[in-house]
Every structure is written in structure tokens, then in C-alpha cells.
Amino acid sequence: MAASNYTASNLSVLEGLEAVRKRPGMYIGSTDSRGLMHCLWEIIDNSVDEALAGYGQNIQIILHKDGSVEVQDDGRGVPTDIEPRTGLSGVEVVYTKLHAGGKFGGGSYTASGGLHGVGASVVNALSSRLDVHVDRGGKTYQMSFRHGVPGIFDDGRTPKPDNAFSTAGDPLQVVGKAKRGVTGTRVRYWADPMIFTPDAKFSYADLTARARQTAFLIPGLRIAIRDDRRLPGTPGENESFEEVFQHDGGIGEFVEYLAHDTSVTDIWRFTGRETFTETVPVLDGKGHSKLTEVERECEVDIALRWGIGYETTLRTFVNIIATPKGGTHQTGFEQGLLKTFRKHLTDNARKFKVGANEKIEKDDVLAGLTAVLTVRLAEPQFEGQTKEILGTPAVRQIVSQVVAKQLADKLKATARADKTQATQLSEKVVAEMKSRVSARVHKETQRRKNALETSSMPTKLVDCRTTDVEKSELFIVEGDSALGTARLARSSTYQALLPIRGKILNVQKASITDMLANTECAAIIQVIGAGSGRSFDLDSRRYDKIVMMTDADVDGAHIRTLLLTLFYRYMRPLVEAGKIYAAVPPLHRVEVVHRGKPNEMVYTYTEQELHQLLASLEAEGKSYKEPIQRYKGLGEMDADQLAETTMDPRHRMLRRVRVSDAEAAERAFTLLMGSEVAPRKDFIIRGAHKLDAAAIDV
Structure with missing residues (x-):
């Protein structure tokens, strides 16, 4: 556009909540699930601020089946009288005017956690519908909004965003009587699907974490969360689910x-x-x-x-x-x-x-x-x-x-x-x-050097030849029998082997001293070469990938759990950086018979996969040799089979271990590996009905 054509008529003036709908990211950060949750926090924070100020002790959050969410509290209720400067009711001011509210030094709140008047109006602007009910002065008031505009919905039996809507008349209506002394606010809103991405959803886990934290910080506050959505993967997938958080002990x-x-x-x-x-x-x-x-x-x-x-x-x-x-x-x-x-x-x-x-x-x-x-x-x-x-x-x-x-x-x-x-x-x-000073003085500076220097390593380590850390792998192998096969199956250029004898120490219960005194734990720490605990240095590791290679049975899973506990407690940066892997050895080998050409070896990794393979072979009219080989351990494979299925990068399958939620992982390790027996017993009893007795390796 030429400079002469750029005039005041080219300028846009966005008024009121129009600016919020035009640029929602400026107010809530994003329009995905994170932004959706941000809106919910704003409504919840208004109720929390009432409790923080000493008005109200109960908050209920309901995730409705139709995608809306409702927040109820027993605070003072949003003011319904006329605000003198605008001539609007307090409810309309709070939900339609940016930077309006009782948190700007007027004495209503000495300390608050909301966004100082931006929150409620922004949520209203980004909703296809928002309803407010206020109990105050013996009356129940209602006001509804569509895209932030106040008006009246013709609902019939079911409130919906697309019901008939009129802006005529007073939008603040008295719809009932409130019991004497009863006050509070109920807000229900439907997030606008034209604003938020199709996959944006309220996170039940985030909601409960925030509610639990808030209940700790405000002793006596009762926060109830009810999920009516019946979403797969949530606690309420089969029926409505409710949790209550109240912690009188505070912080x-x-x-x-x-x-x-x-x-x-x-x-x-x-x-x-x-x-x-x-x-x-x-x-x-x-x-x-x-x-x-x-x-x-x-x-x-x-x-x-x-x-x-x-x-x-x-x-x-x-x-x-x-x-x-x-x-x-x-x-x-x-x-x-x-x-x-x-x-x-x-x-x-x-x-x-x-x-x-x-x-x-x-x-x-x-x-x-x-x-x-x-x-x-x-x-x-x-x-x-x-x-x-x-x-x-x-x-x-x-x-x-x-x-x-x-x-x-x-x-x-x-x-x-x-x-x-x-x-x-x-x-x-x-x-x-003293430990810090000692670690600084004696800190191991060993990276990969050369094969001659491995004499300082444990004698049972079968090292590799490469000097490039980024290309090297360490396989932690269960038992000496598997070591013998793995030694023949590995590529000695970049794959090292460290056998461990049985089940290592449960470091969740043991002290640091006991852990370091344990031969297997000490050997693993020494071989990885990056230290442990607070002195752990990820850049000093001697191998890029640490692969746990255990039998595909219950004992193998137990050993992996013990190893993961050691890594998580004392070498956590390895887990966080995605350097820990679990090898996936096959459970079965099926020899498919071909006429006129060599038979084909097919490996399966689960019982379900085996049954599907056999069914497909039968459907295709193909036969296989009986009996089907069931591997009880890595030692039962020959070197070619172990290399092909578990160690050769061209064919193997590895599971990368990640810590997506460190706190959840910490609680899981504590429950399953800690010294408290009662919670573990309750966990086992609760999950016993899900166990397939045939899957137990006895």
C-alpha cells in the first residue's frame, strides 16, 4: 500500500471483549487444552479468592457431559446492584468489562490470586455461552451471555449455546428466592468451539492436582470435583466420578x-x-x-x-x-x-x-x-x-x-x-x-578413552572398542548364561555388556551408604561413569544408551523395576534425557513351513500376537512346526536369534523410559518399592480382580 493511501480510515479499533475474541492468545496464552484450562483457573480463582478472604468454605466444580463446566461457591456472591460510573449491574460489569473487579485496592480483598479483573470477562468473551447465578439478599439472580454479550436465552428444558437468544430487556433477572443467609455464585460456561482447537479438553488430572494444592494452602476449604463426561482413560469413564479435597492441616x-x-x-x-x-x-x-x-x-x-x-x-x-x-x-x-x-x-x-x-x-x-x-x-x-x-x-x-x-x-x-x-x-x-568437597576432588573425569584403560572397571564388564560416546551402548544383562549368548550376539565395536547377578538392592528403602556398598549398584555407577546423586554429570557418561536386557517373565520385570528405581533415585538425568531403554525379547518362535523353499522363522512378543499369527496362518492354509518354542529366558536363544530379535539395531525393538511426570513417578516408586507396606497391600487388593491368573509365571 502506498504511503498516501494509509489514512486513519485504515486503523481498526477493537472495543470491549471484541479484542479478546480477535487475539485470544494475548490473554490466555494459547487456544489448545492449556488455554482451555487457563480459562477454568480464572473462574475457580474467583471462588478461591472469596475463601481466601474468609467468605465461603465450599467450592464445587462440575465437568458436564455436554462439554460445559460449572463452578459453584458459597462466597458473598457477585454484587447485583448498579455500579454508578457505568450504570450497569455489578454482574454485567464483572463479566463484560476488562480490568474491572474488587481486587484493585478497594478493600474487598487484602490478598488475591486472580488476574485482577481480566479473568472472568475474558472467559465470557471466549465462551459461546456463559450463565451466572447469584444468591444474594434473599434472591437468586441470573444473567446469561453469548460471546460476551448479555441477553436472555429461550432454553425450554435444556440450556444450550445455540438456543434462541434475545438482547431485549434487562439481562439480570430474578429467577427465585434464596434461603436466608445463603449467598454464593454459580458460573456455567461452554467454551466457544470457533476459538479453541477441536482437541482441546479439560484435564481431570490437572484439575485435581490444582484442587489438592489449593486445599492444602487454605485449611478448611472443601473443593469437590465431579466428572460427568464418561471419557475413556479418566476415573469417570464408566460412571460419574467425584473427588473431594479438604486438608485441615494446611501446608x-x-x-x-x-x-x-x-x-x-x-x-x-x-x-x-x-x-x-x-x-x-x-x-x-x-x-x-x-x-x-x-x-x-x-x-x-x-x-x-x-x-x-x-x-x-x-x-x-x-x-x-x-x-x-x-x-x-x-x-x-x-x-x-x-x-x-x-x-x-x-x-x-x-x-x-x-x-x-x-x-x-x-x-x-x-x-x-x-x-x-x-x-x-x-x-x-x-x-x-x-x-x-x-x-x-x-x-x-x-x-x-x-x-x-x-x-x-x-x-x-x-x-x-x-x-x-x-x-x-x-x-x-x-x-x-564433606561429600561435595570430596566429589570435587575425586570427581571421575573418565569418558570413553581406550580399551586398555578398562582395567580399572569391574572385571565382569565386557567393554566395546569405540571411543565415540554418542554411538556406544551398554547392555545390562540378567545373569551369566545370558551374558555368554549376548557376547556372541553383540557388535563389539559399540555394544558393551555388564552382567548383574539376580536382583539388585532395592534402593528405595536403603540408605546411600548401603547403596554404594552394594556390589551390583556400585558396579553400575562405576561403569556408567557419571557419578550419582547430586554430583551426577550427564555429560560424563561413558555410554549413550543404557539398555536393560532381562528375561520376558515376572522376575525379569522385577529386575527392571529395581534397576529403574536405582536410575530414577540416583541417576535421574539419564531418565529425563531419555537415555534408559528396555530391550524387548520375543516370547515365542514359530517356524512356518514353506514347500520348496526354506522355512520362515516368525517371532511374537505377546500371547495375543501369537494367537493372531496362528489364526492368520490357518486362514492362509499354511502350516507350522509343533511344538512352538516358548523362550523362558535370554539364555535359551542362540546368538543369531538374540542378535536378530533383541540387539541388532536393524531389527530390534527398544522401549525408551521417560519421566513425563516426575511427581507421579516418585509416588509410584514409593508405593511399589518403599518401606510402607499398608498402601502397597491396598494397591494389590484393589487391582487383584484385574489379574489374569494364567499370566503368572509359576
């Missing part, structure tokens, strides 16, 4: 839920409240912005405990908003911990054998720590629009002082139980420091 119970290792300390609670001042722009009576110094109050609540492990689980929140990337509150927390431990260990250097030149670092203190840190304050400053990092500077010093004072009291406690825990914790921190 102390949250820490107990997150922690999986054996405890060193009890769950400790640190709380405090301090005031601070900050200069912020404030609107005067004429609407002019003026820098004003205001006094704020910051409330700190921390629950924490240390366990015997080395991993750190730290969850931080501001006004129940998760801040996964931390911020000033997390900085203050870590600063308070480190400062207090350094002083305590310096004062007790002789008792804990701490040298003058030995200095603990943050990682030494955080090892084995599980903590939930929450702060509440009005109008927190966040870095960026995603609210992932708290930026309010004064919070750092407040949190640091609360932690330093109350942790020091714990470490100096004279009661027998507290004193014992303080001593054990201090010894653990010192041990972590």
Missing part, C-alpha cells in the same frame, strides 16, 4: 504429602508477620496518578522437614499463586537457612568436626529438604505477566528474618526430641558438605 500436611524419604526431622512450622513501606502510584479523587508511600503487611507461613535423601522439593506461593521460578521470598528463605546453619556450625565446629577452611554452601543445606513457603501481601509485584517470580524487594528480608530466628531456636532447643533432631540435621548438613 504442614502438604509437606507430609510431598515428602517420600525417611525423615530426619519432624515437620517444623515457621510463621511471622511484618510491615514494610513501598512507594506506589495511587489515583487521587480527580483520577490523577500520584506516587504515594503506603504501608503493607507481609504474612509468612513456612512448613519444612529434612529427610535422609539428597533431593530438594521446594514449593513457593504468593497469595496461593504458585511461583515455580521463585523470587524474593525464596531468596530470603534460602538466605535465612544458609546464614543460620553457617553460624550454628561455626559455633559448634569441634562437636561436628568442621575445619576452619570448610564452609557449607546452599546445596548442602537444601539436600533432603521438603518445604512449602507461602507469603501473603496486598498487591505483590511480579516479574512478567505469568506471575512465576515474585519481585517485591522487602519480602526477602522479612522471610529471611523469620527463618533465621525460628530455625536458630530449633537448632538450640534443649528438649530431648528437638535436640536429637537438631544434632542429626547438623550432622547431615556437614556430611553433605
